[in-house]
Amino acid sequence: MTLSRRDLLTASALLLAGPAATLRAAARESSGREPLVLCWNENPYGPSPAARAAVSELIPSGCRYPHDAAIAALVAAIATHEGMGAEHIITGTGSGELLRALGLLYGRDGGEIVAAVPTYTELTSYASHRGAHLKFVPLDSQMRQDLTAMRAAVSSGTRAVYLCNPNNPTGTALTAAEIRAFVAGLPAGVVTIVDEAYMDFATAPGVGSVADLVKGGQAVVVLRTFSKIHGMAGLRCGYAIASPEVIQAVDGAVMTTPNIFAVHAGRASLGDRAFLADCRRRIVGSRTRITTALSALKLRYAEPQGNFVFFDTGMPLPRFTELMRAREILVGRHFAPFDSWCRITVGTEPEVAAFLAALRAVLPAPQSSA
Ligand SMILES: Cc1ncc(COP(=O)(O)O)c(C=O)c1O
Incomplete structure (x- = not known):
């Protein structure tokens, strides 16, 4: 099997979880589009x-x-x-x-x-x-x-x-x-x-x-x-x-x-107090939207007080990371010993909507009890 430069760049960036620019560039290179960056707990509304x-x-x-x-x-x-x-x-x-x-x-x-x-x-x-x-x-x-x-x-x-x-x-x-x-x-x-x-x-x-x-x-x-x-x-x-x-x-x-x-x-x-208050309002609102969705999907999460949510994906994290990356979404890295848990940054409202849609798409369909 021969690996293309693109494969190598993407794989090495993911393996090393390297600097932001490298990971972003790898994702962009593999799809031609800007990925949705929900892995570094940044506040997308800034600077003020x-x-x-x-x-x-x-x-x-x-x-x-x-x-x-x-x-x-x-x-x-x-x-x-x-x-x-x-x-x-x-x-x-x-x-x-x-x-x-x-x-x-x-x-x-x-x-x-x-x-x-x-x-x-x-x-x-x-x-x-x-x-x-x-x-x-x-x-x-x-x-x-x-x-x-x-x-x-x-x-x-x-x-x-x-x-x-x-x-x-x-x-x-x-x-x-x-x-x-x-x-x-x-x-x-x-x-x-x-x-x-x-x-x-x-x-x-x-x-x-x-x-x-x-x-x-x-x-x-x-x-x-x-x-x-x-x-x-x-x-x-x-x-x-x-x-x-x-x-x-x-x-x-x-x-x-x-x-x-x-x-x-x-x-x-x-x-710029108005800006700071607006960021807090939006991010806290979107955080609640994420936890409400996680509860509806019966996924466990830790009580979030920052601009990110740590939740149990129900599958090994590398698998979840790959499924999300295929949908152009970069999610947080592995934190031992929580092997199936993922940290997701609260992005803008449209980013949160895109993440939740991708989340619903990658979860296994519920088993029917019939
Ligand atoms: C808990 C915590 N402290 C400090 C930092 C470092 O922040 P900075 O160096 O950007 O001020 C971070 C960055 O993500 C963080 O999560």
Whole structure:
């Protein structure tokens, strides 16, 4: 059998689950059409009109570095938004860069980090390359991070606990009260890193940010991003909220500064409250549409609080992925140990309709009982 260049490109991209551009290009090449990208938890409505205007105006300034004053203005705007002083804030090239910096700071020289599995792995993967000792704790029966088991996993060598709230890939969330009690019960010297990338989509009672713990002097770092509710994933900007000491340490560990477009677009987007509210309304509405359809199809799902839904396809995930790809839809990757479960990003309303139509088409027909 000979494989064409197209076959090779498609297969290798899928196998490696490589960078977004590669996977998209492979799907486009195999069909000639743009695929529906529902695999990276992006917000398809962004960037906001104000952020777009900021980027357009700045194109001639693409030859310039972002001024310190512009970065300071972004930090000040974030500080106002979060209700704390600028000394508690640092921006990064996506919150991913800041997660890596924290993984380096707390994981180096065999530092122990406790995290759930599955969860977002940017911090733990990076920390493992820097010699960290990682302790992974399974989710509970509701696919939530199991705080009792995570507390039990904390040892005298533990430097940090990573909590992703809402959790990627399951979408389940802990309440702020649960996290507050967890932080209060940790030994002194153990920091809790709370990744709130998807918090703006949460609707469950009691689920909310714990950034105020930082102001109260607790050993907590909170991460937020412009990639999700702000719809700026491609512009790369995120921020951390922490004590001034931790902010200084992270400052020494980051690799670079956000680019000029991200700095100005982020500030503009923070002020575009109508856009942010509209994104939340649309995405939460479409999320409910997906879970309603899943219930009607008798497919199980984890309680979603982000802009994605984790559900049981009822078949091995590689088979489901292939069936959806044949319909030009890219879905989330495998997350062990959930071999038949798939993470699907909430796209635009027409994208959600297309996904649900494809889902109904690929499921086996119900068996008649006659
Ligand atoms: C839980 C979580 N945290 C952080 C990130 C990183 O976001 P960014 O680096 O784009 O800010 C992601 C990206 O998908 C995520 O899912």
